Amino acid sequence: MTARLVAVLASAALLASGFTVANVLPAAAVGDETTISLANQARAIEGPGPVKFDASMSTVSTASANQMAVSQLFAQLVVATPSITAYERSYFEHWVDADSNGCDTRHEVLIAESITPVVRGTGCTITSGTWFSWYDGVTWTDPSDVDIDHMVPLSEAWDSGADRWTATQRRDFANDVTLDVALEAVTDNVNQSKGASDPASWLPPDVDVQCRYVTSWILVKFRWGLTIDGAERSVLSDILTGECGAALVVAPSTANTMSALPEPGVVRLSGSNRYATAVAISQQYQPEVDAVYVATGTNYPDALSAAPAAAKQGGPLLLTPPTGLPNSVRAEILRLQPSLIVVVGGAGVLSSTIYAQLSALAPNIRRDGGANRYETSRIVIDRAFPEGASKAFFATGANFPDALSASAAAGTTGSPVFLVNGLAGGVDSATASLIQKLGVTSAVIAGGTGVVSSQVERSLRAQPSVNTVVRYAGSNRYATSREINRNSFAAAPQAFFAVGTGFADALAGAALAGRNSAPLYVVPSTCVPANIVDDLTELGTTNRVILGGTGVLSNNVANLTRCGSPPPIVxxxxxxxxxxxxxxxxxxxxxxxxxxxxxxxxxxxxxxxxxxxxxxxxxxxxxxxx
Incomplete structure (x- = not known):
């Protein structure tokens, strides 16, 4: 048997097991109809129904340049040690309504994969259809019996490189309907038995589809630039031996998961004042963002919770004086073309005049403001995290340094930052209620007992939903910043630096750092603590972003000049x-x-x-x- 015929027969076998023509292709030399015919012979026996060649799927005839054997695609995957950074499911925003048609991703997959037209109730509620679960060869008509499986589980993606992605990239992965093997409608208990396993520890119970399964696994990992570990590689290699590895596939387009990896060097983002610096930071975002948050530049509390909220939405945080919107800020919002502007703080913080000016710049606007900084913090969080958050940071509302570093770390993981009265006897009832509403199971306290008391810590431990409470703290604000970051990042190609004695530049920077999955360090104005310099080496940091002009952070910081001794806090x-x-x-x-x-x-x-x-x-x- 020739190698070419082996490839054709292998491709036909994959088509027979359910692959679409667009994903598994014959060599152009032997022709589309040959493989279609072979596949239909097999499918007539198995029962899934015939493959219909669609001329609009031009990749079958014209994409031969992108065709390769599955084994060749497999050979391009990088072997690496899995990430040791803790995974939380909330890091991946999933089941979103990306096209705003009223149907979230789960519903879109159920509709697309039903063999018969689905029956719908109100809105996008699906009451029945016909779904063939190819993992175990079972057909279902009740959608409650079907799970939507991420071919590569979210936690596996996290361990394989997604821990370095932005929140937006993780959302795109979790809702990827552009690659039809990324999400599969399968029997619920079979999906649950798979859990977060990779092929080294789980394969479909139907052995006849295991080749199809590992091929789909490789396609997803290739598309998203995800790594494989040694045990995973060994199992994949064994299954790809022979006809399975010879099957021809079209290499999928690769997702842009490298956008957060910057060029080596130093970037300084600064302007003539705090408002211009925030604009310079905002200019790192592309137009058509989902949301822009606007906070006062004269005080810090409102913006501390807004920074991770903005990172969650994938948009920037801009600053304005309380009485009037600067022309530079207005021009930047017009450039960004946001769908929503969120005004942070009550009318006593940002006036009704500013609100009116902002309302003319976007189709939607709202005010997230309460009677004080703590209520504003809760309102910002409640509205920015409608799907909940399993992890949350807690910082004092009476000062800014600890919350700034926490905001960047929280933004990286899609987590909120609660401002609390750190010297109170515990969290208040409104905060406790929101913790339960969000489903917070892991609480991180930013700062020592001098800023967030042990009574507050005990109160957090007593919350019904909270399973773990950890405290990241050091002897001063710089040491606390280091502790937050070294416990939140296993790798950091990029790192942000802000002065530890002021808040304005770092507020907008924390939102960008969170979006870029990068740590933010608060440091002295003329040097970097030696242990932070050492940490940056371990984290593999090659790009440094300096927030503010040289009058705020000198070039010594940009050059990582070590502090001679622990800098005094005046x-x-x-x-x-x-x-x-x-x-x-x-x-x-x-x-x-x-x-x-x-x-x-x-x-x-x-x-x-x-x-x-x-x-x-x-x-x-x-x-x-x-």
């Missing part, structure tokens, strides 16, 4: 109740004074009468009242 002495609003001639002076002392001593001079983070609202230049 804490101002407690001024006591030494000021009142009449001590200041303008609102901005009062707000700056408050911002300097509040992180350390709270509203010691009682300038914020309504606890909204905006002081002395009767002074000239203050934001207008709601």
């Amino acid at each position: 804490i101002p002495s407690n001024p006591g109740d030494s000021k009142n609003c009449s001590s200041f001639s303008a609102w901005v002076a009062a707000q700056n004074w408050y911002n300097n002392y509040f992180p350390h001593y709270g509203d010691v001079a009682r300038l914020d009468s309504d606890n909204d983070g905006i002081v002395c609202e009767s002074l000239p230049g203050a934001p207008p009242s709601p």
